[in-house]
Every structure is written in structure tokens, then in C-alpha cells.
Amino acid sequence: MADLNTETITGGRPGSGAHRVVALCGPYLSGKTSLLESILYATGAIGRRGSTRAGTSIGDGATEARKRGMGTEINVASVDYLGDQWTFLDVPGSIEFQHDAFAALAVCDTAVLVCEPSPERVVSLTPLLKYIEDRHIPHIIFVNKIDSAEVRVRDMLAALQAISTRKLLLRQVPIRRAATDGSEETVGYVDLVSERAYRYKTSGASDLIEMPAEILPREAEARREMLETLSEFDDTLLEQLIEDVAPEKSLIYRDLHDEFGADQIAPVLLGAGDRENGVRRLLKALRHDTPFVDVTAKRRSLSSNGVAMAECFKVLHQSHAGKLSLCRVWSGTLSEGQSLGGQRVGSLLRPFGQRLDKITEAKAGEIVALAKVEALSSGQTLAASGISASADFPTADPPVFALALAAKNRNDEVKLSGALHKIVEEDPSLAFEARGETHELLIKGQGEMHLKVAVDKLAGRYNVAVDTVATRVAYRETIQAGTQQHARYKRQTGGHGQFADIKVEIKPLPRGSGFRFVDKIVGGVVPRNFIPAV
Ligand SMILES: Nc1nc2c(ncn2[C@@H]2O[C@H](COP(=O)(O)OP(=O)(O)OP(=O)(O)O)[C@@H](O)[C@H]2O)c(=O)[nH]1
Ligand SMILES: [Mg+2]
Missing domain, CATH: 3.30.70.870 (Elongation Factor G (Translational Gtpase), domain 3)
Structure with a gap:
């Protein structure tokens, strides 16, 4: 986008070859892994688009995921897009596997929250959205499966706004057309910044078309709302709107970038991830607005003074490669065979679905798997000073x-x-x-x-x-009231006689304090080896 004022971008600029990380998260079966597949195809990382339904996608390649047709752990894939490196972390949507989602969110620059176009189901986004907002992670909401949407986008937006504490900003309006069965279908969209209309194709980039006349009133209304939202955080834009001056596109792009990076707004994009609709629009928004690694490291309060430092967010054990510590490099460069903080970094591997590509070095921003660094586990950083725990890394929920x-x-x-x-x-x-x-x-x-x-x-x-x-429940009984017993035992059947004078006192202890045995035998009158049996 030539009219983007790149001077406002901190820590890098689009096209500079920097590495950025995006987490694809959202409820179960909202279409994250299908969206990843389309992203990989649209960026040329794969030559054929597979599907999760047919078990041919790059993501969910693990046997356990394929068998169930659902995500069971983080899928990692990196691509090159318009001169930048991107790693996508596609996480399982099921809350039973939520720890992986939180781990991926810890190391991402931007979260893409993928949801279904259904206002009734929006409530299922609440826990994840709260988690993202609490950590100030810049996020885009991607309203997926727009091909099957039966609701108006403005109703979807209202439902999303009701659970969001950030101002939502609709970036596109759908172009709808009556389908042969009398219902309506979404056939394209208008981009509200560039004011260009596009027609979706089942595969490939959407076609630029002439703006349909009937959409103009809706487009004008949605654009005004978008500008009003942006002007809440920019006085220059506010003045222009009050004075009825049409703002420059460069100002709109700059505000979008700055307000997104500052986590003041959350853009809402539309698409259908399983057929590449809206995927390039999403990639462009990510390209221009996703913060760079140093900005994210600062948000996380991780020191990034240029020397090598990496954080492990996930461990994998592989039969051939042994332990792999999946890390994000927050600063400096890691090199194959290097020694860091007393740990030898053996092989460096770049994951692409189930494939691991050997690399010789990993730069700041990259996601890399370190092989056989046995001491490094998730939630720990590796630097010259050694291995230490990351203060804000998500802790796992206790089992239920x-x-x-x-x-x-x-x-x-x-x-x-x-x-x-x-x-x-x-x-x-x-x-x-x-x-x-x-x-x-x-x-x-x-x-x-x-x-x-x-x-x-x-x-x-x-x-x-x-x-x-199923687990067994151990039968436990507790003492309700105290009691004392006294008994005497005497036996004389020739030889030494047997005699015992026994006093037993049993009493309850405070609840939860466990069991205590007090041995009050005096003078060693009972040989010690008889005591454990009591
Ligand atoms: N109609 C339609 N179906 C879609 C779209 N995207 C995904 N699906 C379907 O939705 C189902 C779930 O897709 P996935 O990509 O596996 O969903 P997911 O969010 O990765 O699922 P989990 O990782 O298990 O949470 C599959 O049957 C897809 O074919 C879409 O844009 N439109
Ligand atoms: Mg998935």
C-alpha cells in the first residue's frame, strides 16, 4: 500500500524481511486450520490446498488430530509474504486443549480470533477474548464461514461489541445477492478504507469490480462509523470529520496502524477460510499493522537488548529428533552448535506442519525448534545468563x-x-x-x-x-468421637508367662490435619519391632 506512512511504524517496516508471529485462535471448529491452509496456499508455501475434512491439510497432521478431525495441539507453519517472514500458530479450539492456545498467545505479535457468523455463538468467544484483552494482545476478529452466513454483519458486530471492551472496527461490508433458493448469499465485499469492491472467487484472489450502486448507502454508513471510531483516538481526524473534510487515506491507514498497535481498536474482517475468501485482505492487514518483535517483547517486559534470548512455549518429544523445545527468539541470533547460558544449542529446526527443516541460524522474531536442550521447557527463557522462568507465561489449569x-x-x-x-x-x-x-x-x-x-x-x-x-473412590472413614480402652492380658502355660497392660486412646484431630500415631510406651517395655504392626 503506497499511501501507508511507514514512518509511524516502530521496530521495522513491512518488506524488511522481519519475522512476525500470528496466533490463529477461536472456538472449536470455527475454521482456524482451514484458514491456515488457505494462508499457506495464498502465500505460495504450498501448491495444493488440502482440507481438514479430507485429512489432507498441513495443520492437524498428527495422528490424534487426523483421527478426530479436530485440533489437538499447536500447528506451526512459516511463510514468506511480500518480503516478510510470518509464522502462524494455529491452536486447538477445544477448551480441553486450551493451554496450547494460551502458550501460542504468549509469543504472538497479533492474535486472529476466528469465529462463526452467528451472534448466538459469540458468547463462546468470551473467555478467550478476555484473556487476549487482559494481556493487551493486538487482535483482529475474523468472521469466518461468511459463505454460510444467514445473519446481517451489523448484528454480528453488535453481538461481538457486547463482549468486547475494545472498540470494534468493521473494515469490510459484504456484497449480498439473492441466491436461486430465495435466500441471500455473500458474493464479495467492499473494503471501507480504499472504497473498492471485490467479488469472491472459489480459489485465488478476489476480482476487483465496479462498486454496486445498491451498496452505496450501506457503504457510506459503515465508513462513517469506521472513521468515527478511529477519530476517538485521533484529534486531527476528529477535526476533519467535524469540518466535513474527507480525510486522506494515508491518515486512515496510519490511525488504523497506531490504534491497533496500542490495542485501542480491534478490526473485524470477513471471509471464508476454506475457500480463500478474504484471506489476502487479512494478510494485508496483518502485514501493515502487526507489531514487530521488539514491540511485543516490550509489551511482555522481556529484555531485548540485542543479545540472544529465546523463550520456549511448547515442548515436543519426537522418536527420531528427541526433545524439541519450540521457542520464539526475542532478540539476537541463535546459531547451530552455539553455547548459550551453559546449554549447547544443537540442531535448529523450522517446523512446517509435521515437517522439520534444518536451519543454521534463527533471528529475532523467528519461531524455531531447538533439538535436545534437555533443560529447557515451556515457560522458560534461554539467554547468556542461563535458563529462567518467564514471569507472565500462562500456568496450566489444574486437572478436573x-x-x-x-x-x-x-x-x-x-x-x-x-x-x-x-x-x-x-x-x-x-x-x-x-x-x-x-x-x-x-x-x-x-x-x-x-x-x-x-x-x-x-x-x-x-x-x-x-x-x-474409571477411577476408584477410596473408602475413608474418620473418627467422630474420642474414646479410651484399657485391657490386661495374662497367660501362664509353663515357662515364661505372658503379660500385657494395654491402654489405647483414640481421638479426632482437626479436619484435614491427617493421621498421627503417638507412641507412649515407657521404659522400652515393648520391643520396638512390635510397634509398626500397631
Ligand atoms: N462453509 C464453510 N465451512 C468452513 C469454512 N472454514 C472451515 N469450514 C469447515 O469447518 C469445519 C472445521 O474446520 P477446521 O478448520 O478444522 O476448524 P478449526 O477451527 O481448526 O477446528 P479446531 O482446531 O478443532 O478447533 C470443517 O468441516 C471445515 O470444512 C468456511 O469458511 N466456510
Ligand atoms: Mg484446527
Whole structure:
């Protein structure tokens, strides 16, 4: 966009080759992985567009995800788009896998919140949106599946505004046409900044068309609303609107950029991710408005003084590559074979779906997998000073659901324990526990699906087949009232006689304080080896 005033951009400029990171998040099945597929295709990273439904997409390549047709962990893919490097982190929408979404949001420059065009379902966005707003992550709302929308976009916008504390800014209005069955279908859109109309195609960039006359009143109304929203944070624009002066496009683009970066506004874009509609419009908005790595590092209060520093946000254990620490490089450059903070950085790998491409160095902004840095786990930074915990990295929710596990083959018990340690390191919202009182090994997580996926991973990735059963509840009884007993035992059947004088006192302790045994035997009259049996 030639009229963009690039001087306002801090920390880099579009086309400078910088690396930026976008998290694609949103409710379950809202179309994030399909959108990723279209982004990869539109940017030329893949030559054929696969689909999640057919199990041919780059994202969800893991066996557990393919089997269920849903995201089960972060999908990572990097592309080159108009001279810049972009990494997209597509996260699972199911709340049982929410920790991965939070981990990806921690390291992104911009979040794209993908939702369905249904005002009734907007409420399902609330927790994620609140999380994003609380952390001041610049975000775009992408109203997806616009091909199947039966509602007016303005109603969708009103529903979204009701749950958003940031001012929403509609950037496009849909062009609708009566379909053969009497309903309406969305066939294109008008971009409210450039005031250009486009017709969607099933694949490829939309065609520029002449502005349909019937959309002009709606376009004018939506554009005025957009400018009024922008003018809330810019007095120059406000004066121009009051004086009825048509603002320069460069001023509008600058305001969009600055107000987005400052997390004052959240743009709303429209599209259909499974057929590339609105995908290039989204990419352009990201290109111009996404903050650069140093700005994000500052927002996170991570020191970025130019020396090498990376933060691990996810661990993966691979049978061939061993432990991989997925990191974002916040500053400096990481090089293959380098020593940093007492850790040797072995291979550097760039993930693209399930593929890992070897690279020799990773620059500030990049997402890279570090191989075999055993000490580095998610939520930790690696720098010259060593490994330390990131203060604001999301902590995993405590587990709410459990299953009892047993290795199908008893010889696999040691292998099972090792595999459980690994899957918990990959996903800290899972846990396991050997429960002594019921002699069970429990796997715990955020829901039944979460645990089923974990069990699939044990069998598929670690070759440990397990049986699962519902957990048993240990029967516990507590002492209600105190009592004392006194008894005497005497026996004389030749030789030494047997004699005991026994006093037992039982009384309840304060609730939750556990069990206490007090041995009041005096003078060692009872040999010590009899005491544990009591
Ligand atoms: N009509 C229509 N369907 C879509 C669109 N995008 C995705 N879908 C369908 O929606 C379903 C879910 O798509 P995914 O891309 O797997 O959704 P997701 O958000 O990645 O799902 P999770 O990662 O499991 O939360 C699939 O059946 C897609 O074909 C769209 O733009 N229009
Ligand atoms: Mg997905």
C-alpha cells in the first residue's frame, strides 16, 4: 500500500524481511486450520490446498488430530509474504486443549480470533477474548464461514461489541445477492478504507469490480462509523470529520496502524477460510499493522537488548529428533552448535506442519525448534545468563478429570512412566499420579477427550498400549468421637508367662490435619519391632 506512512511504524517496516508471529485462535471448529491452509496456499508455501475434512491439510497432521478431525495441539507453519517472514500458530479450539492456545498467545505479535457468523455463538468467544484483552494482545476478529452466513454483519458486530471492551472496527461490508433458493448469499465485499469492491472467487484472489450502486448507502454508513471510531483516538481526524473534510487515506491507514498497535481498536474482517475468501485482505492487514518483535517483547517486559534470548512455549518429544523445545527468539541470533547460558544449542529446526527443516541460524522474531536442550521447557527463557522462568507465561489449569491406567503388557511399566513424563512435559495441563490407597496409576487432565488423546499418544508415539478404567473412590472413614480402652492380658502355660497392660486412646484431630500415631510406651517395655504392626 503506497499511501501507508511507514514512518509511524516502530521496530521495522513491512518488506524488511522481519519475522512476525500470528496466533490463529477461536472456538472449536470455527475454521482456524482451514484458514491456515488457505494462508499457506495464498502465500505460495504450498501448491495444493488440502482440507481438514479430507485429512489432507498441513495443520492437524498428527495422528490424534487426523483421527478426530479436530485440533489437538499447536500447528506451526512459516511463510514468506511480500518480503516478510510470518509464522502462524494455529491452536486447538477445544477448551480441553486450551493451554496450547494460551502458550501460542504468549509469543504472538497479533492474535486472529476466528469465529462463526452467528451472534448466538459469540458468547463462546468470551473467555478467550478476555484473556487476549487482559494481556493487551493486538487482535483482529475474523468472521469466518461468511459463505454460510444467514445473519446481517451489523448484528454480528453488535453481538461481538457486547463482549468486547475494545472498540470494534468493521473494515469490510459484504456484497449480498439473492441466491436461486430465495435466500441471500455473500458474493464479495467492499473494503471501507480504499472504497473498492471485490467479488469472491472459489480459489485465488478476489476480482476487483465496479462498486454496486445498491451498496452505496450501506457503504457510506459503515465508513462513517469506521472513521468515527478511529477519530476517538485521533484529534486531527476528529477535526476533519467535524469540518466535513474527507480525510486522506494515508491518515486512515496510519490511525488504523497506531490504534491497533496500542490495542485501542480491534478490526473485524470477513471471509471464508476454506475457500480463500478474504484471506489476502487479512494478510494485508496483518502485514501493515502487526507489531514487530521488539514491540511485543516490550509489551511482555522481556529484555531485548540485542543479545540472544529465546523463550520456549511448547515442548515436543519426537522418536527420531528427541526433545524439541519450540521457542520464539526475542532478540539476537541463535546459531547451530552455539553455547548459550551453559546449554549447547544443537540442531535448529523450522517446523512446517509435521515437517522439520534444518536451519543454521534463527533471528529475532523467528519461531524455531531447538533439538535436545534437555533443560529447557515451556515457560522458560534461554539467554547468556542461563535458563529462567518467564514471569507472565500462562500456568496450566489444574486437572478436573482422571482415568486409571495400566500397561497392557506388565513389562512396559517402566516405559509407561517415562512416556507419561514426556506427555506431561508436552502438555502441562495433563498430570499423572500413583495413588497409593487404591493402587492406581491415574492420568489427569481437562476432560475425557484430552485424556483419550493422551492415551492415543502413549500407544502411537511411545509404543505403550494401556487399558483405562474409571477411577476408584477410596473408602475413608474418620473418627467422630474420642474414646479410651484399657485391657490386661495374662497367660501362664509353663515357662515364661505372658503379660500385657494395654491402654489405647483414640481421638479426632482437626479436619484435614491427617493421621498421627503417638507412641507412649515407657521404659522400652515393648520391643520396638512390635510397634509398626500397631
Ligand atoms: N462453509 C464453510 N465451512 C468452513 C469454512 N472454514 C472451515 N469450514 C469447515 O469447518 C469445519 C472445521 O474446520 P477446521 O478448520 O478444522 O476448524 P478449526 O477451527 O481448526 O477446528 P479446531 O482446531 O478443532 O478447533 C470443517 O468441516 C471445515 O470444512 C468456511 O469458511 N466456510
Ligand atoms: Mg484446527
